[in-house]
Amino acid sequence: MIGRLNHVAIAVPNLESAVALYRDMLGAEVSDSQSLPEHGVRLVFVDLPNTRIELMEPLGEKSPIAAFLEKNGRGGIHHICYEVKDIAISSAELVAKGARVLGDGKPRKGAHGNPVLFLHPADFLGTLVELEEVG
Numbered sequence: 533m534i535g536r537l538n539h540v541a542i543a544v545p546n547l548e549s550a551v552a553l554y555r556d557m558l559g560a561e562v563s564d565s566q567s568l569p570e571h572g573v574r575l576v577f578v579d580l581p582n583t584r585i586e587l588m589e590p591l592g593e594k595s596p597i598a599a600f601l602e603k604n605g606r607g608g609i610h611h612i613c614y615e616v617k618d619i620a621i622s623s624a625e626l627v628a629k630g631a632r633v634l635g636d637g638k639p640r641k642g643a644h645g646n647p648v649l650f651l652h653p654a655d656f657l658g659t660l661v662e663l664e665e666v667g
């Protein structure tokens with residue numbers, strides 16, 4: 533079912549400082565920022581040869597990143613995203629095996645315009661897992 537590691541996401545209190553760290557300190561290529569109010573995040577992607585890092589700052593009061601930062605003040609790894617060929621089939625298979633899909637269970641459009649969904653951290657070793665359909 534899961535394929536390539538699409539990205540590792542890091543929650544940050546301040547996106548500009550995180551960009552400076554990755555661009556100036558680590559010499560990485562960093563995308564322009566995107567604001568995605570429907571996900572409660574403002575983010576950039578750090579493009580690496582084999583995957584991406586998604587740096588996310590909270591956007592709005594209901595942001596899941598704000599809740600995460602309340603517990604983990606300095607930020608930290610927030611989720612990992614694996615690619616799947618067909619998110620509807622993967623979701624149905626996972627639910628049939630007892631995994632919990634977060635929210636209303638329906639895939640939503642992610643930062644790359646592909647359908648994404650999230651699986652409950654308690655079912656995956658304490659790690660928030662995102663699936664992204666990449667055909």
Ligand SMILES: CC[C@@H](C(=O)O)C(=O)SCCNC(=O)CCNC(=O)[C@H](O)C(C)(C)COP(=O)(O)OP(=O)(O)OC[C@H]1O[C@@H](n2cnc3c(N)ncnc32)[C@H](O)[C@@H]1OP(=O)(O)O
Binds near residue numbers: 568599600
């Ligand atoms: C930009 C779009 C997209 C992309 O294209 O890449 C994105 O990545 S958007 C990223 C932001 N969106 C999301 O994170 C959506 C999914 N997240 C959620 O639904 C919630 O954040 C959550 C995972 C259900 C947690 O909600 P919260 O309100 O924080 O609930 P609790 O505080 O009760 O936490 C329950 C339980 O889960 C643990 N937890 C919370 N967040 C994480 C996390 N990121 N990683 C691991 N564990 C997490 C939390 O500690 C609680 O554990 P217990 O205390 O043991 O119950």
Ligand SMILES: [Co+2]
Binds near residue numbers: 541611613
């Ligand atoms: Co993500």
